[in-house]
Amino acid sequence: MGQATKYYKHPSPFQFYKGGSLPSLTLAWESWGCLDEQKSNAIILFSGLSASAHAASSDEDSSPGWWEEMIGPGRPLDTDRFFVLCVNSLGSCLGSTGPDSTAPSTKAPWRLDFPELSIDDIARATELVVSHLGIQHPHAVIGPSMGGMSALAWLKSFPKRTQKIALISTACASLPFALAIRSLQREAIVTDRNFNDGRYDDDHWPEIGMRLARKLGMITYRSAQEWDQRFGRRPQDYFPHQPFGMQFEVESYLETHARKFVGQFDPCAYLYLSRAMDTFNACDCDDGLIALFDRSFTGHALVLGVDTDILFPAHQQQALAGALEASGSEVSFEILKSTKGHDAFLVDSELMSGPIRSWLQ
């Protein structure tokens, strides 16, 4: 974690939504801009599955963040006006407590003894930092991808605390295609001989499983249309040729992404977060999504999706927008045209900037 990362150490036990608890928590966070005296200008930004709290660069850490183009002076999340806060998700491995953290009782990593993680736990852990900073009423809450689920869970646990929510390329629950993809990613990891029921170490690390999981992820994060234009059937000559090895440029692209990912992300953290996305269901209350928004939100919502997203298809954002409208909120809803698929929110910031800027003004 970089120089800009701060840590909130929560000294009390934390109860997990589905049972189990941890004696204490550490939560890594970063912020940009200044919190005003009334603490009324905060934007809470929830992240996707594999992202850290480092959403943007700063004086303390000049490396680009995962939403670099969106945060800064004059940018859509304008740090001349707003205090932007991003907390690394509970259960991750990028500064916050997760399965790879040391269990006090054994002095070894928790791994599979970590309690079952829910998106609800991520929302409530993030709120510990929000409260610690004395923020009672965030100006806005924003969540792309898994972060959108965390934002929905936050609304559920902390109703009517904000009047602006942005749900981007997300859904109230995952559908079977996404469930199938993620279950296959997890299967690749747990069947790697080095996974060894979570007892891996640096010398015996489930690299094969993590590589497959990352490549499969990349296939679903982007779109076939983008790849047709970008790679076509061009051969690859970057990596050595081996029997049944890489032959086409699209294969070397996936390989490059897999190599970057390996060693950067803890396999158990991946499993816990992935499963949390599967089990999350904002509509699981008896009276459905409209009732959830009735209880938890009144204000101006932004719902954005992308026409080529296969992981969180556009009809899922349509459903969120519909429920928000039905519950009486003002809703800005747009399905953006981009070949960048689910990852458009990360890599097509020009596209997202306009709607987010308008909604925040």
Added chain:
Amino acid sequence: MGQATKYYKHPSPFQFYKGGSLPSLTLAWESWGCLDEQKSNAIILFSGLSASAHAASSDEDSSPGWWEEMIGPGRPLDTDRFFVLCVNSLGSCLGSTGPDSTAPSTKAPWRLDFPELSIDDIARATELVVSHLGIQHPHAVIGPSMGGMSALAWLKSFPKRTQKIALISTACASLPFALAIRSLQREAIVTDRNFNDGRYDDDHWPEIGMRLARKLGMITYRSAQEWDQRFGRRPQDYFPHQPFGMQFEVESYLETHARKFVGQFDPCAYLYLSRAMDTFNACDCDDGLIALFDRSFTGHALVLGVDTDILFPAHQQQALAGALEASGSEVSFEILKSTKGHDAFLVDSELMSGPIRSWLQ
């Protein structure tokens, strides 16, 4: 292989398109209906990657074939009129010579010493059986999925031999999404510790890799829309619950398919056929697809696709139909509406029956 399977043993060497040769070949085939005296009523049916020659049941083998609903008296491939021939693809493991066959020189399976396989080789090997039966001018040639590629390769090698060709849910070449999926399937197999550079045996068999490959295949053979309706988020209770194991019905569906596949299909045969689909390119002649059809086909073509196919998307069938029309052939072209995705040709026979029946009449 069942009682209905016949074997043609080709006694002479067979040269592979990309180099290498085999001293002899065995080709497994089945047929339905009677070949007329002029040998003018034959339909050559090329199969998909994992299918055998057993396309339909018969008196000798009552088990249903992979195109059961399409072949028989009064069915679209009407065996009261036609002699339908299906040959197991060269390189497969379901009766025809492939990487799992015994190499005469070593008395062991060829495995990775099998010559590199091209779709062109499958077409030319199939033609050995066609010639052996004395069929000079098949009434029609039909190929779904990989079989469509084989049909195109057959046209290229044996131009103007038929006046009817049906290309179903196929393409002149694979695009990056399909290349990426198949490369990941192969990676799962070759990185399985039991694969051992092809030196697996019954006690050390790359089951984990083959299971992942099959599940990933199933994800791309069907459509998200079908699964939304069929499974939704229903939990599964069929298989025991384990940490990070199956939780939703869609996962148990994939598991059931993987279990059926494991042990039924040779891993090396899978690798060779999969790679052959990647490298095939009917447009790789200098003058493109229209010129290929100019040289090889005049008659009535049927081109069918399915709107939810993500492996061979509809614009690829559109391109085939366009090139066939531009080369002066009569073309019946339809993109069918079905939630069954790429597998519609296998499981939505009602949909395919009408267009195939009309085209053959």
